[in-house]
Amino acid sequence: MKTILNVIWLLLCGVWMAIGYAVAGIICFILIITIPFGIASFRMANYALWPFGRTVVRKPTAGAMSLIGNIIWLVVAGIWLAIGHIVTGLAMCLTIIGIPLGIASFKMVPVSLLPLGAQIVSTDSDVGAGGVPVQRPAY
Template identity: 70%
Template structure:
């Protein structure tokens, strides 16, 4: 089922959202000081392409610098990517088949607003390592 959801996701919204993250990552990598934001953006672009079967968890040891970096990200790119996820999520929820995809879009909003200090793991890893489900 995850494979089918990922294929539908890729076609309907994953590809376009990943392009947004890649563009934000390229812009951030132009300047040396913003490379950490660019790398985080590329990591989320990968997740935005194929989200089902993976989840986002907090990185152990992320501290004040991640928080400050997330404040900058929020102002520069995070709010625009979150708006894209919200609009896409609402549009997908208009159909019965699109509801799980819309919910997945809504789950991506927090990481689009604050990507630093997050880690993308498989749901199996999250179950074993963090006790999530």
């Protein structure tokens, strides 16, 4: 099911949102000092192309530099990318079949606002909330 949703997402809005992230990443790479933001932007572009089956968790080891970087990102690019996700999510929610796609778009708003200190992981992986490994019982 997640493959079908990913393909529909890719065709309807994934490409456009990924292009937005890629443009932000290219601008960050051109400005040289903002290369860490560019890396985060390209990572989010990848997530925006194929979001179903993946989720975002916060790294517990992210420090003060990621906080400062997130504040700068929020002012420069984050607010615009978040608005793009909100507009896309509202447009998707206009149809019954688009509701899961709209929810996925809303789910990307926090990472578009504060990308540094976030990690995109597969929902099938053994990473729990906060990026802490989950201990599975050995049966």
